[in-house]
Amino acid sequence: MSSSLQTPRRDWLATAFLPFWPFRSSTQKIGGVRFDIIRRGRSTHRYFHVHGNETTARELLYEHMRKFKGTGFTVQSLERQVALGALEIDPNRMFSREGAEKNLRRVNRNYSEAAMQNALLYLERDRHKFVKAILPPEGGLLIALHNNGPGYSVQTEVPISDEVSLADPQNPREFMLAVNRDDFAILKTSPFNVVLQDKAPPDDDGSLSRLCTKLGVRYVNIEARLGNLEAQRRMLEFIETKLP
Numbered sequence: 319m320s321s322s323l324q325t326p327r328r329d330w331l332a333t334a335f336l337p338f339w340p341f342r343s344s345t346q347k348i349g350g351v352r353f354d355i356i357r358r359g360r361s362t363h364r365y366f367h368v369h370g371n372e373t374t375a376r377e378l379l380y381e382h383m384r385k386f387k388g389t390g391f392t393v394q395s396l397e398r399q400v401a402l403g404a405l406e407i408d409p410n411r412m413f414s415r416e417g418a419e420k421n422l423r424r425v426n427r428n429y430s431e432a433a434m435q436n437a438l439l440y441l442e443r444d445r446h447k448f449v450k451a452i453l454p455p456e457g458g459l460l461i462a463l464h465n466n467g468p469g470y471s472v473q474t475e476v477p478i479s480d481e482v483s484l485a486d487p488q489n490p491r492e493f494m495l496a497v498n499r500d501d502f503a504i505l506k507t508s509p510f511n512v513v514l515q516d517k518a519p520p521d522d523d524g525s526l527s528r529l530c531t532k533l534g535v536r537y538v539n540i541e542a543r544l545g546n547l548e549a550q551r552r553m554l555e556f557i558e559t560k561l562p
């Protein structure tokens with residue numbers, strides 16, 4: 319492994335400032351991007367926190383896993399983008415080569431073609447193992463936790479969704495996105511906004527939701543405004559108690 323491909327010092331420093339996590343047991347990495355794994359008991363539920371600057375989601379994940387069983391993954395970074403070799407990438411665009419390449423070309427400036435190909439190869443090397451580690455067992459549920467800023471809400475997703483239930487239109491930034499029709503049928507009985515996207519659009523953006531749609535994996539993303547821990551907690555508890 320060349321030195322330029324090792325975990326950058328910046329990421330190590332970022333994790334040094336995180337609060338003490340009693341659950342941290344091991345890590346899983348993809349292309350040098352490290353995730354802490356939190357394990358508690360046996361369950362078919364998996365939790366995934368991919369954007370380091372979405373700190374409410376990370377806080378909720380650790381809080382949740384004091385009460386509920388499952389396996390959680392949280393990125394070792396406090397920033398949205400992570401280093402991939404000499405380049406930067408949005409870690410929620412790593413799940414397909416096509417999506418990763420589009421994101422790498424958009425995010426980075428003045429890169430060499432060699433750096434681009436290196437970054438893509440680096441991802442290819444780890445992706446299969448990483449995806450295998452984070453996906454739930456057959457029939458299990460993958461729950462992603464995200465926080466948003468003012469530019470994004472359920473209204474962004476409505477036009478590209480197959481079904482929509484807007485039970486809380488006053489709070490459009492708080493919503494859930496499901497890719498499984500049976501899960502959606504249960505979630506739409508909640509007092510929260512929910513959208514269903516069960517058909518993969520032709521362009522693959524490299525996100526985990528797109529991968530789950532393709533693979534037929536049950537996946538629910540919980541979106542909440544950064545700082546709105548209470549709303550995100552209520553949605554997560556609804557999922558935890560109502561979905562198998």
Ligand SMILES: [Zn+2]
Pocket residue numbers: 368369372463464465
């Ligand atoms: Zn996010």
